[in-house]
Amino acid sequence: MSRRAVSRRGMDPPATGHRGSVLIVDDEAYVRDSLANLLERRGFEARTAASVDEALQPAQLDGIDAVVTDLKMPGRDGLDLVRQLAAEGAPPILVLTAYGTVTSAVECLRAGAADYLLKPTNADELVLTLDRCLEHARRDRERRYLRGQKSGPARRGPLGVSAAWQRVMELAEVAAEAPAAVLLVGETGTGKEEVARFLHHRGRRADRAFVAVNCAAIPVELFESEFFGHRKGAFTGALSDREGRFRVADGGTLFLDEINSLPATAQAKVLRVLEDGHFERLGDSRPTHTDVRLISASNARLDEEVAAGRFRADLFYRINAVTIELPPLRRRRDDIDVLAHAFLADATAAQGKKVDHLGERTLELLRAHHWPGNVRELKNVVERGVLLEKGTSLQPESLPPFQPGVAAHSDDSLRLTEVKARAERQALFEALRQSGGVRKEAAARLGVDERNLAYYLRKHDLLGERDG
Secondary structure (H helix, E strand, C coil), X not given: CCCCCEECCCCCCCCCCCCEEEEEECCCHHHXXXXXXXXXXXXXXXXXXCCHHHHCCCCCCCCCCEEEEECCCCCCCHHHHHHHHHHCCCCCEEEEECXXXXXXXXXXXXXXXXXXEEXXXXXXXXXXXXXXXXXXXXXXXXXXXXXXXXXXXXXXXXXXXXXXXXXXXXXXXXXXXXXXXXXXXXXXXXXXXXXXXXXXXXXXXXXXXXXXXXXXXXXHHHXXXXXXXXXXXXXXXXXXXXXXXXXXXXXCEEEEECHHHCCHHHHHHHHHHHHHCEECCECCCCCEECXXXXXXXXXXXXXXXXXXXXXXXXXXXXXXXXXXXXXCHHHCXXXXXXXXXXXXXXXXXXXXXXXXXXXXXXXXXXXXXXXXXXXXXXXXXXXXXXXXXXXXXXXXXXXXXXXXXXXXXXXXXXXXXXXXXXXHHHHHHHHHHHCCCCHHHHHHHHXXXXXXXXXXXXXXXCCCCCCX
C-alpha cells in the first residue's frame, strides 16, 4: 500500500464514544500506524497485523468488530483473508485497493467482503464506510436474534387511567429521555416489561434493538454463554460462534427482568460490563466492547436483598439511577375495565371468536377480585373466558371459579411468591392488631423500620390501617 493510501482533509474531529474495534492488516508499518492513529482519533480501538498469517493468529480477532485490509501484500493477500474470514462468519471486512485492481476488489465483494475503497481515500470516507459496515453487521445480529424469538401477537403499550398508573407513566416519560439506568420494582405481573419497552421506544435508542432477558430462567452454568456469547469450540457442545445478549443489544436497550435472581458470580460479571463496557466471550482472550442502556426489573425489594447479603450493593447502586415502582392491580382498580376490554379484543382476535363485549356481572366480578397475580392474572382469566364462552358476551360462568377478594383457583396459589405474599399480609395484620394500630410499635414487632413498614402496607393495600 502506498503511503498516500489515506489522505486527511483538515483536522480530525474529536472522538465521540466507542465506535468499534478494528484490526488493520497491512505489510507497511507506516501505513498500519497512521491508520491506527487516525481511527483512534475518531473513536475506534485499533489493532494491527503485518500479514494475513499474523491476522489469523489465535486471539488476534477476539473482540474485533471490523477488519481493514490491504489487497496486495507479499505471501497471502487480502483476498485470501476475506475468503477465510467470510467462511468462518467473521466480522465485516473493508478492503483497500489501488486504482488498477478494481476487478480484484469486486472479487473480494463476491468472496464476502463488506465493502472496498480505492486508494488514495480520505479519512472521512474511510470512517463513514467503516460506520456503515458496522451498522450493517449490528442489524444482522438483531435480525438473527429476532428470528430466534417466539413469534406472537403484537404487544400493546402500557394501559391505564388510574391516578396511580398515571404517576408511573409521568415518571417513565421523564426517564425515557435520560441515558440513566432505570430500575422497575413491583410484584410479579404488574407490567414491568411493558414499561421497559415504553422507555426504550420513547428514548434515544428507539431505532436500535430491545433485548429482554429473564434472569430467573437462565441456568447458572449457561449464564456466561447467554449473556456474553462464546466461540466455536469454547466448550463441549459449542458447535458454532454465539452472540451474547450484551452484544446483540449493543447500541440499544438491554432489559434484565428479575435481576434479583442473578447468582453472586453473575452479578459480579454484569457489574464489570456496566462499569467499563467490556466483556470477554467464552473462548476469547481479548475483550469485546458494548454500549447498552440498561433497564432492570425486580419483584423483590433490592435494598432488602442487599441488606440480607443476597445482592451486591455496588450493582444495586449502578442499576437504580431512576427507580419506578409499579403498583399492584388492587391499587389501580380504575384500570380493570380498560385492561379487561383490551385483553378481550386481543383474545378474540387470537382465537377467532366473536365475543365482542363483557357482561355487566362479569365486570362486577373482575372489579371485586383481589388480583394477587396482577395484570398477568387478569389477562389469563379473560383469555380463558373467551376460550370457554359460547355466546357473544363474556359471562361469569366462563371465568375460572374464583370469589371476589380471593385468588382464582389455579396452580399460582402454590407458587412461593403467592405463599410469601399471603404470609406477609397475615403478619402485618397480626402486628397491627397486637400494637393497637400504632405503626412504630408494629414495625418493631416485625423487625423492620417504619419506612419499610410503609412499603409493605402499600404493597398489601393496608394503608387504611392508621395509628391508634
